[in-house]
Amino acid sequence: MRVSLFITCLIDQLWPSVGSSAVEVLRRAGCEVVFDERQTCCGQPAFNTGYRAEARRLARRFIEIFEEGGADYVVSPSGSCTAMAHHFHELFADDEAWRRRAEALAARTYEFGGFLVNVLKVEDVGASFKGRVTWHDACHGLRDLGLREEPRRLIRGVRGAEFVELANADSCCGFGGTFSVKYPEISVAILDNKIDAIEKAGVRAVVSGDASCLMQIGGRLTRNNSSVKTMHLAELLASRE
Amino acid sequence: MHQQTSETFDRNAREALADVQLRGALRNLATTFGGRRKEAIATVEDWEGLRDRARAAKDETLAHLDKYLEQFVGNAEKAGAQIHWARDGAEACRIVLDLIRARGASRLVKSKSMATEEIHLNAALEAEGLAPVETDLGEWIIQLAHETPSHIVVPAIHKSKRQIAELFAEKVGIEPTDDVAVLTGAARRILRRSFAEAEVGISGVNFGVAETGTILILENEGNARLTTSLPRTHIAVMGIEKVIPKFTDLDVFLKLLPRSGTGQRLTAYQSLITGTKRRPEDEGPEELHLVLMDNGRSRMLSHPVTRQSLACIRCGACLNACPVYQQVGGHAYGSVYPGPIGAVITPQLSGLKQSAQLPYASSLCGACREVCPVKIDIPELLLHLRAEVTEGTAAGTAAQHGPVKSRPLERLAFGLYARAWSSPTLYLWGARVARLLQGAVVRKGRIGKVGGLLAKLAPPLAAWTEWRDAPPLAPRTFREQWREEQKR
Ligand code: SF4
Numbered sequence: 001m002r003v004s005l006f007i008t009c010l011i012d013q014l015w016p017s018v019g020s021s022a023v024e025v026l027r028r029a030g031c032e033v034v035f036d037e038r039q040t041c042c043g044q045p046a047f048n049t050g051y052r053a054e055a056r057r058l059a060r061r062f063i064e065i066f067e068e069g070g071a072d073y074v075v076s077p078s079g080s081c082t083a084m085a086h087h088f089h090e091l092f093a094d095d096e097a098w099r100r101r102a103e104a105l106a107a108r109t110y111e112f113g114g115f116l117v118n119v120l121k122v123e124d125v126g127a128s129f130k131g132r133v134t135w136h137d138a139c140h141g142l143r144d145l146g147l148r149e150e151p152r153r154l155i156r157g158v159r160g161a162e163f164v165e166l167a168n169a170d171s172c173c174g175f176g177g178t179f180s181v182k183y184p185e186i187s188v189a190i191l192d193n194k195i196d197a198i199e200k201a202g203v204r205a206v207v208s209g210d211a212s213c214l215m216q217i218g219g220r221l222t223r224n225n226s227s228v229k230t231m232h233l234a235e236l237l238a239s240r241e
Numbered sequence: 242m243h244q245q246t247s248e249t250f251d252r253n254a255r256e257a258l259a260d261v262q263l264r265g266a267l268r269n270l271a272t273t274f275g276g277r278r279k280e281a282i283a284t285v286e287d288w289e290g291l292r293d294r295a296r297a298a299k300d301e302t303l304a305h306l307d308k309y310l311e312q313f314v315g316n317a318e319k320a321g322a323q324i325h326w327a328r329d330g331a332e333a334c335r336i337v338l339d340l341i342r343a344r345g346a347s348r349l350v351k352s353k354s355m356a357t358e359e360i361h362l363n364a365a366l367e368a369e370g371l372a373p374v375e376t377d378l379g380e381w382i383i384q385l386a387h388e389t390p391s392h393i394v395v396p397a398i399h400k401s402k403r404q405i406a407e408l409f410a411e412k413v414g415i416e417p418t419d420d421v422a423v424l425t426g427a428a429r430r431i432l433r434r435s436f437a438e439a440e441v442g443i444s445g446v447n448f449g450v451a452e453t454g455t456i457l458i459l460e461n462e463g464n465a466r467l468t469t470s471l472p473r474t475h476i477a478v479m480g481i482e483k484v485i486p487k488f489t490d491l492d493v494f495l496k497l498l499p500r501s502g503t504g505q506r507l508t509a510y511q512s513l514i515t516g517t518k519r520r521p522e523d524e525g526p527e528e529l530h531l532v533l534m535d536n537g538r539s540r541m542l543s544h545p546v547t548r549q550s551l552a553c554i555r556c557g558a559c560l561n562a563c564p565v566y567q568q569v570g571g572h573a574y575g576s577v578y579p580g581p582i583g584a585v586i587t588p589q590l591s592g593l594k595q596s597a598q599l600p601y602a603s604s605l606c607g608a609c610r611e612v613c614p615v616k617i618d619i620p621e622l623l624l625h626l627r628a629e630v631t632e633g634t635a636a637g638t639a640a641q642h643g644p645v646k647s648r649p650l651e652r653l654a655f656g657l658y659a660r661a662w663s664s665p666t667l668y669l670w671g672a673r674v675a676r677l678l679q680g681a682v683v684r685k686g687r688i689g690k691v692g693g694l695l696a697k698l699a700p701p702l703a704a705w706t707e708w709r710d711a712p713p714l715a716p717r718t719f720r721e722q723w724r725e726e727q728k729r
Contacts, residue, residue: 009662012719013672014712019719035723040662046655048605050627054659061663090621143607171271172564176604181701183251183602185258188708189568190604219709222687 001120003031004071006062006109008081009041010211011232018211021238022077022112029122038065044084047091048177056091063088063101066109073119074105077112077234079141079209085109086144111141113209113233117150124157129239131204132162133231136194136217137170138210151209151233158236166206167197175216188220195220198228205231247575247587247596254602257569266401267570274561277504278612284506285496295497296616298490299552302451302482303542309451309484310533316454320516322529330360333534337362337443337476338369340530344474346440352458352465353377354445355393355555356478356534358577359590362443373443374435376464378428385412391571393578394502394557399570432464442468442526446479447554448494449531452487455515456531459498459508466512475514475526481538482551494554497614502556537590546625550585552615559609559619565602574599581609585622593630600626676714683713 003026007019023033043058062085066074076082086109088102116122135155141147148170155163174180174190181187194217198206206221206228208214218230245253257263282288302309314324325340327333341349349366351357351373363384366373375384379397383390386408390396397405402419410417415427444465448457456477458465469475485494499505518525541547560566560580571579576587576596584603588596600623609619631652661667682688682695688702688711696703705711 007719009668013714016715016717016719016722020722023723035720037720037724038665040665040668041658043659043662046659048624048627049651049655050600050624050629050631051652051655051659052628052632054655057659058662139604139606139608143611172604172606172608174564174604176606178701179601179604181704183254183565184704184707186254186565186568186602187604189258190564191709193564215712216709219687219705219711222710223689223708 006076021234083140083144128159250598253573281500312451334365349373352468442472501558
């Protein structure tokens with residue numbers, strides 16, 4: 001099975017290890033992984049801020065690139081960028097041809113954890129990790145893509161990892177893209193509820209499926225000199241301790 | 242404190258965040274109402290199916306609103322109601338005022354109604370020397386305090402018990418106490434007198450049934466029942482979207498609304514009113530006036546995306562679930578409709594120019610959509626309005642309220658981003674330059690609070706790092722690593 005990776009700009013620039021972990025896990029699960037170097041961004045920041053023309057430009061490019069290469073699936077270690085690909089069709093309400101292309105691509109575009117569990121039917125990827133971990137549901141993975149049990153099953157499959165539920169696992173971390181800098185005080189007030197719950201959980205790492213949430217949560221944890229570290233699901237699943 | 246309008250949402254929100262008392266009052270909102278809601282919906286067998294049916298009923302109504310309104314009006318008139326049409330809030334207020342004047346009335350009671358809040362009816366009446374008495378306990382408290390509601394279902398949610406006790410001591414003249422029974426007892430005594438003397442009762446409407454011309458009013462204190470039955474004249478103000486086709490549709494809505502909003506299985510009082518009283522020995526008012534109000538609703542109706550805003554049954558669930566509302570409360574929105582649905586409706590009512598901030602006052606987490614009993618896709622609506630803000634289009638809104646402020650810097654930034662990110666070369670070089678420059682700010686593997694010139698040059702970075710560290714760009718990007726791996 002041929003899988004084309006969409007790595008997202010945040011991961012490419014800030015956490016390349018998430019990308020290489022995703023590659024490793026997918027290969028371990030038997031996929032042939034390809035990566036088209038022309039890819040950049042799905043256009044979500046523009047779309048979410050109301051800049052539809054700019055978003056459309058990036059969406060067209062995205063669709064063109066991922067139509068080529070003959071991969072069976074497009075997989076991304078990000079719930080929100082995957083959800084963006086699922087929203088592309090809204091940008092082409094008046095453009096039948098592009099809308100079709102957008103829908104066809106969306107139909108074979110999956111979030112990393114959801115892809116493992118729902119398409120590959122894998123829950124144990126042979127990972128091991130020492131210590132207690134918890135999970136933060138990134139909003140778009142949870143509410144746009146409906147992934148609730150999938151990541152939890154994957155984490156439970158990690159040898160040595162003790163999984164604890166956060167009291168507010170499914171509430172927002174306050175990131176929200178440009179919201180985080182347009183209304184930083186509100187964003188951080190929301191975030192602090194999440195941080196409190198994480199600290200109470202007494203974990204070694206908080207795991208999530210979106211780099212953006214991890215940037216938000218991690219940025220506050222390090223500012224507070226917390227000992228809890230942030231990890232992407234792909235990193236946890238690639239881990240062998 | 243400055244005048245809180247939706248235009249100053251950012252300032253309002255900062256003040257709200259600094260208000261310890263308010264934060265305390267809001268703290269339990271999510272757990273109390275959210276928890277009760279969860280328990281209440283568990284008592285319904287097919288909650289999702291119920292939501293779908295409710296939405297279908299609303300969609301059907303909105304698709305043929307003219308037909309259902311006509312049917313509703315015909316049946317209501319047959320039952321003795323008198324109909325008045327109001328294009329906007331000012332006209333609705335004038336109609337109510339004229340009705341009161343024509344009856345030489347001065348003693349007015351009111352039950353809780355968002356429609357009358359929306360058009361600022363009380364202010365309009367007070368400007369003419371009238372003094373309508375709010376009879377819902379929460380609304381009465383707000384009226385005593387000269388404030389505005391901060392929640393569409395629990396209007397005084399922002400007030401602590403202590404503040405209410407102090408308010409009662411000052412305005413009602415009872416000994417300060419935090420005994421709820423004593424406080425409500427005092428309120429009841431005063432309100433009973435108002436009811437006994439009232440000549441006109443003013444209410445809102447939760448649902449208007451087209452098939453029968455019946456209006457339904459939901460409440461928990463019995464005050465709406467008194468308001469609509471004791472005075473000789475009952476005036477009900479209702480938005481034109483409140484119509485539903487059939488009596489049996491109520492079954493669905495009566496299961497959904499109380500469970501979603503307050504987590505009740507049933508609202509304590511459900512008053513169904515069909516016209517006026519028929520025989521002298523019957524109970525109820527001799528006159529029933531229905532003021533059917535548009536006030537921006539046909540504009541919402543005209544667009545396939547914004548139309549769903551009119552499906553709202555004002556249950557308040559989205560406010561309770563919203564992480565932003567939970568932090569800043571209702572007044573920050575500067576509108577009678579706060580929270581997620583307020584962020585959607587307010588700009589459509591008062592214009593995007595004045596409320597351009599509201600569609601952005603959301604992290605787009607989707608918790609509102611998840612709890613909404615009629616499945617309104619609020620994030621979709623927020624995104625739609627954001628696009629109208631940046632494009633300055635806001636079809637009807639722009640014409641009515643002037644063009645939306647342009648945002649030259651933001652526009653430039655997104656233009657550049659779309660260009661650079663469309664070109665792998667520009668993307669690559671941009672990243673390389675940033676990597677070289679970041680050396681100046683990275684300490685111990687992270688970017689702490691930036692200040693000085695950099696903060697001025699890059700306000701978003703300053704806003705981020707004020708409270709959060711930022712991660713540095715990695716020494717090598719994923720694509721660089723990939724390329725190397727491919728070479729091997
Ligand atoms: S938008 Fe939905 S959840 Fe919010 S008040 Fe209206 S009906 Fe209730």
